[in-house]
Amino acid sequence: MSDPSRRQVVFKIAMLFNGAVGVLLAIPIVRYLFSPVSRGKKNGYDNWVSLGSVDEFPSGQTRLATYRNPIANASDGETAELPCWVRNIDGSRFQVFAINCAHLGCPVRWFPQSELFMCPCHGGVYYADGSRASGPPERGLFEYAFKVVDGKLQIRAGEMPTPGFSAANKNKTLIQIERQPPCA
Amino acid sequence: MRLIRTVGNWLDARLQLGSPIRQTMQHPIPRQTASWAYVFGSAAMTVFAFQVVTGILLALIYVPSAGEAWNSLQILNRQVTLGWFIRALHGWGSNFMLAIVLIHMVQVFLFGAYKFPRELTWILGIFLLLMTLGMAFTGQVLRFDQDAYWGLGIGASISSRVPVVGPLLVKLLLGGPIIAGATLSRFFAFHVFVIPGLLIASVGLHLLLVLKLGINEWPMPGRLVRRSDYMEKYHELTHTEGMPFVPNGIVKDAIFSGAILLAIAACALYFGPFGPSGQPDPRIIQTVPKPDFFFLWLYALLSLLPPAMETPVLLIGPAIALVILLALPFFSGEGEKSWRRRPIAVLTILLSAVTLGTFTSLADHAPWSPVMDASTAAAIPAKFVVGRTPIEVQGALVFQSKQCHNCHSLGDIGGKRGPALDAVAVRLTGDQLVRQVLQGGGNMPAYGKNLSPAQTAALVAFLETLHPSAQTPAREAARSDASLTAGIQP
Numbered sequence: 001m002s003d004p005s006r007r008q009v010v011f012k013i014a015m016l017f018n019g020a021v022g023v024l025l026a027i028p029i030v031r032y033l034f035s036p037v038s039r040g041k042k043n044g045y046d047n048w049v050s051l052g053s054v055d056e057f058p059s060g061q062t063r064l065a066t067y068r069n070p071i072a073n074a075s076d077g078e079t080a081e082l083p084c085w086v087r088n089i090d091g092s093r094f095q096v097f098a099i100n101c102a103h104l105g106c107p108v109r110w111f112p113q114s115e116l117f118m119c120p121c122h123g124g125v126y127y128a129d130g131s132r133a134s135g136p137p138e139r140g141l142f143e144y145a146f147k148v149v150d151g152k153l154q155i156r157a158g159e160m161p162t163p164g165f166s167a168a169n170k171n172k173t174l175i176q177i178e179r180q181p182p183c184a
Numbered sequence: 185m186r187l188i189r190t191v192g193n194w195l196d197a198r199l200q201l202g203s204p205i206r207q208t209m210q211h212p213i214p215r216q217t218a219s220w221a222y223v224f225g226s227a228a229m230t231v232f233a234f235q236v237v238t239g240i241l242l243a244l245i246y247v248p249s250a251g252e253a254w255n256s257l258q259i260l261n262r263q264v265t266l267g268w269f270i271r272a273l274h275g276w277g278s279n280f281m282l283a284i285v286l287i288h289m290v291q292v293f294l295f296g297a298y299k300f301p302r303e304l305t306w307i308l309g310i311f312l313l314l315m316t317l318g319m320a321f322t323g324q325v326l327r328f329d330q331d332a333y334w335g336l337g338i339g340a341s342i343s344s345r346v347p348v349v350g351p352l353l354v355k356l357l358l359g360g361p362i363i364a365g366a367t368l369s370r371f372f373a374f375h376v377f378v379i380p381g382l383l384i385a386s387v388g389l390h391l392l393l394v395l396k397l398g399i400n401e402w403p404m405p406g407r408l409v410r411r412s413d414y415m416e417k418y419h420e421l422t423h424t425e426g427m428p429f430v431p432n433g434i435v436k437d438a439i440f441s442g443a444i445l446l447a448i449a450a451c452a453l454y455f456g457p458f459g460p461s462g463q464p465d466p467r468i469i470q471t472v473p474k475p476d477f478f479f480l481w482l483y484a485l486l487s488l489l490p491p492a493m494e495t496p497v498l499l500i501g502p503a504i505a506l507v508i509l510l511a512l513p514f515f516s517g518e519g520e521k522s523w524r525r526r527p528i529a530v531l532t533i534l535l536s537a538v539t540l541g542t543f544t545s546l547a548d549h550a551p552w553s554p555v556m557d558a559s560t561a562a563a564i565p566a567k568f569v570v571g572r573t574p575i576e577v578q579g580a581l582v583f584q585s586k587q588c589h590n591c592h593s594l595g596d597i598g599g600k601r602g603p604a605l606d607a608v609a610v611r612l613t614g615d616q617l618v619r620q621v622l623q624g625g626g627n628m629p630a631y632g633k634n635l636s637p638a639q640t641a642a643l644v645a646f647l648e649t650l651h652p653s654a655q656t657p658a659r660e661a662a663r664s665d666a667s668l669t670a671g672i673q674p
Contacts (some may be wrong), residue, residue, distance in 0.1 A: 036358070036360050049280070069362055069364070079362070080362075081466060081467055082467070090516070105340060109556060115634045120473070123552045123591075133624070136486070136491050158362075159361035162343075163341055
């Protein structure tokens with residue numbers, strides 16, 4: 001019974017058993033932790049949301065619109081209500097820009113007199129078409145894909161646009177890459 | 185008294201902690217270490233304990249939900265008796281803790297305490313610093329206001345720039361696709377469970393190492409550290425010439441810790457709690473987000489780096505700094521301890537302090553940000569418009585209405601993003617002004633599409649008046665226009 005080599009083997013089996021149980025439990029824990037990533041991969045976070053009637057966005061003007069994020073929980077409170085800038089170019093063509101500066105995500109403000117978007121954080125400035133004018137951003141404003149359905153302006157939104165995401169998803173339509181290359 | 189002793193003896197017969205505690209308290213320390221220079225470690229620990237207590241008190245009221253957090257802070261500030269004071273204590277405690285941890289680190293570095301055999305103590309200290317910074321950032325997020333909301337956006341934007349896994353990191357950081365309820369919940373978990381748990385464990389190990397290896401002796405110039413005989417010499421300093429930690433060593437620690445707690449309370453009482461600023465409603469975009477004091481230097485760095493340098497510096501810079509700090513005791517584990525004979529060490533500290541101080545003070549007035557309301561709220565000083573022609577005054581109106589004032593100052597009023605224009609006519613001729621306004625460049629947007637020829641002419645006419653009366657405006661060298669050359673005739 002007190003054979004030392006046998007005790008060693010039993011000890012190792014006990015340790016292995018515990019390790020195996022640990023791995024078994026780690027699988028659901030890791031899947032739980034990565035659910036924000038896997039959920040987006042499976043179903044996608046983006047969806048079409050309405051910004052309201054097209055008439056609210058007069059031709060030749062750029063106006064602030066808001067929408068409720070397509071994926072939202074009760075505990076989100078006001079953080080689920082997101083703003084974006086809608087530019088009605090000529091009555092039929094639109095551009096919808098994310099509120100987030102392409103530098104580090106601060107909220108850009110539109111100045112209709114000078115027709116510039118300015119960012120209060122680090123001084124990024126963009127032209128009316130969203131292309132970069134000056135400051136630290138490396139690119140123009142992020143754009144949402146849009147469509148007009150039954151007189152309502154809809155955009156495809158759902159995910160906070162960040163510089164890295166847009167760079168890694170050049171071919172996705174979720175957020176269109178600016179048409180013009182940023183001015184150097 | 186007899187009852188207390190009986191109960192004490194009964195407990196000690198079972199716990200058997202009395203003798204090890206007595207031994208620990210009376211462990212010998214080198215005579216010179218009972219100094220005011222050695223009080224920062226214990227003070228940092230005291231403030232940490234204080235933060236745990238005030239944090240638990242806040243958790244009695246605080247609601248970690250994106251929809252409710254801001255309201256619960258208002259209730260703490262306004263309705264709960266002395267809720268504002270507990271918030272202020274926790275907020276000021278956080279500032280003091282970071283400051284003391286940094287001072288402690290500087291002292292340890294200058295006294296060569298990271299050298300053999302205390303390498304691991306230093307390494308744990310680095311992790312303690314990182315965790316303290318982590319507590320400061322997550323704490324700023326729990327004060328769920330506009331600064332917290334947009335600060336998270338900045339954190340997400342920085343994380344997204346990590347190659348390959350960037351977008352994945354963003355979702356793990358935010359707990360979903362946007363800054364929302366899940367984001368606050370996970371920052372709450374980190375601030376209240378994960379990081380404090382790690383902190384308590386690491387502080388315990390850090391302290392254990394100090395007890396096992398002994399407190400660093402007072403460095404004497406010329407007394408070099410050698411792996412071969414250090415332990416022997418240190419033993420002599422403690423056991424032959426030393427004295428017990430209690431009561432000789434602990435007196436100054438106790439006085440300093442008490443004074444720090446009193447200072448925190450005084451600041452809390454006088455200055456009150458931090459924020460919260462506006463509601464964390466992303467639809468309120470009339471906001472100028474700014475980080476808390478200890479991250480202001482980073483805010484400045486992010487504004488001043490050239491765009492192309494930003495991602496590499498942000499991602500590689502911290503890694504390099506961390507490697508240097510962690511490797512320090514291994515490439516400089518022996519030799520001189522005294523700062524009197526380590527000029528590079530002293531210069532490193534001074535350079536770091538000056539750099540961080542400069543960035544912090546720059547961030548305080550943020551000259552890189554446009555003044556968002558200058559076009560509507562900042563006046564053009566009268567001296568720039570009095571006695572001007574109608575077209576020049578018209579130009580001043582264009583200057584104001586087209587938001588030029590947001591980035592350019594006149595008489596020190598307005599933005600500092602672009603150069604001050606008080607004397608622009610001395611630097612640029614009329615033609616150059618037209619070109620600069622229409623084409624932009626040098627980090628200025630082009631206004632070509634946005635100004636009518638009449639507006640441009642008026643604006644440039646106004647800008648041409650901006651020169652000190654004793655200085656002539658710049659002129660085109662190729663022009664022989666008499667009216668232009670007249671000014672420079674002797």
